[in-house]
Amino acid sequence: MMSDALKVYPAKPEKVYFYATCLVDLFFPDAGLAGVQLLEREGIEVIFPQNQTCCGQPAYSSGYNDQAREVILPQLELFPEDYPIVVPSGSCGGMMRKHYPELFAGTPQQARAEAIAARTWELTDFLLQVCQIKLEDQGQPVKVAMHTSCSARREMGVAEVGPKLLGQLAQVELVEQARPAECCGFGGTFAVRHPEISAAMVQDKAQALLDAGAEQFVTTDCGCMMNIAGYAEKQGLPLKGQHIVSFLWDRLQAKDGGAA
Amino acid sequence: MSAQPIQVREFHPRVQAALNNPQIRSNFRRAMDGLMTKRTAAFAGWDLETLRELGAAVRLRALSRLPELLEQLEANLVQQGVQVHWAETGEQACEIIRDICQARGAKSVIKGKSMVTEEMELNHYLEAAGIEALESDLGEYIVQLAEETPSHIIMPAIHKNTDEISELMHEKTGTRRSHDVDYLTASARQQLREKFMRADVGISGVNFAVAETGTLCLVENEGNGRLTTTAPPCHIAVTGIEKVVEKLEDVTPLLALLTRSATGQHITTYFNMISSPRKAAEKDGPEAVHLVLVDSGRSNIYQDQELLDTLRCIRCGACMNHCPVYTRVGGHAYGTTYPGPIGKILMPHLLGLEDTRDLPSASTLCGACGEVCPVKIPIPKLLQRLRKEAVDGDSLQPSRVAGHGIKRRWLESLVWSGWTRMHASPGLYRFAGRMMGRLRGLMPSKLGAWTRYRSAPKPAAKTLHQLMQERSVKSQAVKQESKG
Numbered sequence: 119m120m121s122d123a124l125k126v127y128p129a130k131p132e133k134v135y136f137y138a139t140c141l142v143d144l145f146f147p148d149a150g151l152a153g154v155q156l157l158e159r160e161g162i163e164v165i166f167p168q169n170q171t172c173c174g175q176p177a178y179s180s181g182y183n184d185q186a187r188e189v190i191l192p193q194l195e196l197f198p199e200d201y202p203i204v205v206p207s208g209s210c211g212g213m214m215r216k217h218y219p220e221l222f223a224g225t226p227q228q229a230r231a232e233a234i235a236a237r238t239w240e241l242t243d244f245l246l247q248v249c250q251i252k253l254e255d256q257g258q259p260v261k262v263a264m265h266t267s268c269s270a271r272r273e274m275g276v277a278e279v280g281p282k283l284l285g286q287l288a289q290v291e292l293v294e295q296a297r298p299a300e301c302c303g304f305g306g307t308f309a310v311r312h313p314e315i316s317a318a319m320v321q322d323k324a325q326a327l328l329d330a331g332a333e334q335f336v337t338t339d340c341g342c343m344m345n346i347a348g349y350a351e352k353q354g355l356p357l358k359g360q361h362i363v364s365f366l367w368d369r370l371q372a373k374d375g376g377a378a
Numbered sequence: 379m380s381a382q383p384i385q386v387r388e389f390h391p392r393v394q395a396a397l398n399n400p401q402i403r404s405n406f407r408r409a410m411d412g413l414m415t416k417r418t419a420a421f422a423g424w425d426l427e428t429l430r431e432l433g434a435a436v437r438l439r440a441l442s443r444l445p446e447l448l449e450q451l452e453a454n455l456v457q458q459g460v461q462v463h464w465a466e467t468g469e470q471a472c473e474i475i476r477d478i479c480q481a482r483g484a485k486s487v488i489k490g491k492s493m494v495t496e497e498m499e500l501n502h503y504l505e506a507a508g509i510e511a512l513e514s515d516l517g518e519y520i521v522q523l524a525e526e527t528p529s530h531i532i533m534p535a536i537h538k539n540t541d542e543i544s545e546l547m548h549e550k551t552g553t554r555r556s557h558d559v560d561y562l563t564a565s566a567r568q569q570l571r572e573k574f575m576r577a578d579v580g581i582s583g584v585n586f587a588v589a590e591t592g593t594l595c596l597v598e599n600e601g602n603g604r605l606t607t608t609a610p611p612c613h614i615a616v617t618g619i620e621k622v623v624e625k626l627e628d629v630t631p632l633l634a635l636l637t638r639s640a641t642g643q644h645i646t647t648y649f650n651m652i653s654s655p656r657k658a659a660e661k662d663g664p665e666a667v668h669l670v671l672v673d674s675g676r677s678n679i680y681q682d683q684e685l686l687d688t689l690r691c692i693r694c695g696a697c698m699n700h701c702p703v704y705t706r707v708g709g710h711a712y713g714t715t716y717p718g719p720i721g722k723i724l725m726p727h728l729l730g731l732e733d734t735r736d737l738p739s740a741s742t743l744c745g746a747c748g749e750v751c752p753v754k755i756p757i758p759k760l761l762q763r764l765r766k767e768a769v770d771g772d773s774l775q776p777s778r779v780a781g782h783g784i785k786r787r788w789l790e791s792l793v794w795s796g797w798t799r800m801h802a803s804p805g806l807y808r809f810a811g812r813m814m815g816r817l818r819g820l821m822p823s824k825l826g827a828w829t830r831y832r833s834a835p836k837p838a839a840k841t842l843h844q845l846m847q848e849r850s851v852k853s854q855a856v857k858q859e860s861k862g
Binding site for chain 1: 390393394397403702703706707738739740741742743744745746748749762765766767768769771772773774775785794795797798800801802803804807808811814815826827828829830831832833834835836837838840841842843845846847850
């Protein structure tokens with residue numbers, strides 16, 4: 119697991135590639151835009167390759183490695199320069215960082231897959247550790263719970279990052295939830311292959327967030343967000359979710375009259 | 379034991395039944411929460427990562443020399459007076475044990491806790507041969523009374539609370555109904571003591587078999603293991619072939635990891651080291667000791683460099699204690715001898731993927747199991763491998779597990795090829811994204827199983843691709859203007 123490996127952060131670069139992930143692209147582009155703007159605020163030029171689609175994880179985690187490779191092959195061409203690749207997701211980041219090398223081992227693309235893996239960073243980790251970002255809170259007081267995705271926590275080793283970033287915001291109270299490290303039950307296709315187990319898990323997660331006294335939750339991953347917030351919406355629970363970078367960006371803007 | 383035969387394949391109905399049972403939900407949640415807390419406390423102050431590395435290294439070293447270590451173990455045990463038997467299948471192991479019993483005219487067997495004998499359904503087999511087999515581990519005793527199977531590999535009756543156990547013992551053994559755990563335990567003890575005195579043969583499992591010294595190690599808390607292996611005149615130890623380690627020193631880190639990972643104990647009440655039958659001048663111990671080495675599919679696993687890691691397992695149960703799926707559905711839902719994450723990666727090899735087809739996908743790949751495994755088995759990676767085997771999904775690594783390809787269905791394959799075509803061609807993908815945004819008002823509010831419990835996600839009016847394209851056009855225009 120990534121968390122076992124030593125992470126060597128690069129020096130703050132002039133340029134990065136932004137790999138949005140398909141969920142951010144299609145359903146939560148505001149999170150992508152917030153991420154781009156936070157990077158630009160650090161003086162970094164953000165390159166958004168227009169040929170990006172999907173990291174291949176849905177097929178890969180379903181056992182369809184051939185299909186995953188077919189989707190990933192053109193994605194390997196997107197990052198010709200030696201810039202870091204920043205991903206607003208622990209899950210897709212983990213796919214690229216940890217599983218690309220496994221998937222392409224012994225193929226002509228092995229070296230490229232390994233190079234891309236080594237340059238892939240989860241966005242909040244990059245903002246905190248590489249950019250040393252400083253956030254000035256402009257928002258109203260709010261109680262927030264953080265859900266770090268399992269892949270962000272265990273594959274990318276960034277469990278501490280979200281709370282640290284939120285800790286910089288003076289008006290934001292991060293509330294403690296029961297069993298913070300427990301999975302929300304998303305698991306990609308798991309949610310539809312084993313819907314009843316998934317429902318039992320997300321029910322408990324939503325309850326834990328509410329019991330913590332959270333007015334809203336933030337998360338590293340849009341998969342978890344769709345799961346938890348989608349469940350809360352359907353059940354009529356007062357629990358909204360936001361990608362953590364959308365939340366951070368909003369907190370920086372609020373002074374001039376509302377979110378960007 | 380007269381457990382009901384279980385239809386392994388009926389995974390979904392059993393899951394549904396378990397989820398609908400509030401008793402199961404709360405019994406497991408409470409028990410697993412307690413076990414996780416105890417484990418964390420037990421490892422406080424330890425350099426756990428280094429210890430896990432050591433545990434993994436010990437197991438890997440043993441597995442890398444498995445054939446020769448097994449022969450060394452046999453030679454040493456034989457020299458010390460232990461009779462060693464090899465069984466290729468569970469059935470053969472049952473036959474060997476039955477033959478030993480019959481040769482001694484044995485009518486009654488007392489058993490210590492042993493998952494490998496559960497795996498081969500030894501109790502059934504012996505009963506059919508007219509030999510009574512009584513479980514002496516308290517949890518196994520309860521499970522046997524209830525005519526069930528263990529729901530956890532360390533705590534077989536963890537699915538039952540005190541109420542249920544009290545009722546069961548009242549019904550089957552005539553104890554009075556009581557919430558007093560000490561009373562219930564004492565009653566069970568009383569009944570078991572009598573059986574120990576009369577038993578012709580004691581059967582136990584093995585936690586570690588040390589090749590260099592010919593030592594069988596048995597870890598337990600209740601003393602029933604010691605009685606099983608010493609009171610009856612004959613002791614039969616049964617183990618899977620993977621439990622062998624090289625040297626006595628290897629046991630130290632494994633034992634430290636096992637007890638803390640399993641129950642959060644620094645050490646168990648009993649740790650037995652068995653190396654021979656009673657010697658001439660000794661006052662106690664069995665006159666005959668046998669070891670049955672069971673393969674039962676393990677050497678198949680051994681042939682594959684990646685799957686081999688499955689055999690590192692020291693059966694601590696930490697993976698199930700930390701598994702969010704196991705915690706919700708309990709052990710019986712799996713329908714297999716070993717439940718939870720280790721069951722999902724082990725049972726497909728023992729039973730074939732045909733019978734276990736729904737197990738590899740029943741995980742979010744959250745990684746909690748791999749994180750706590752004391753010997754660092756990469757459980758999520760092995761689940762991933764079995765998913766691939768189930769659909770024959772990788773032309774670069776041909777499938778080899780029995781029953782592979784069972785989940786490959788034309789409809790799902792069709793869905794994946796459509797998905798692949800879309801995402802392998804950036805232009806098509808961008809076009810589809812724009813269309814989804816434009817037609818977002820027409821998107822279905824029902825999306826199969828997803829929307830049974832959740833609202834449907836709504837596509838954004840514009841994709842990030844579009845937004846970034848517009849931004850770049852805008853900034854180009856600004857540049858042009860400032861130039862002009």
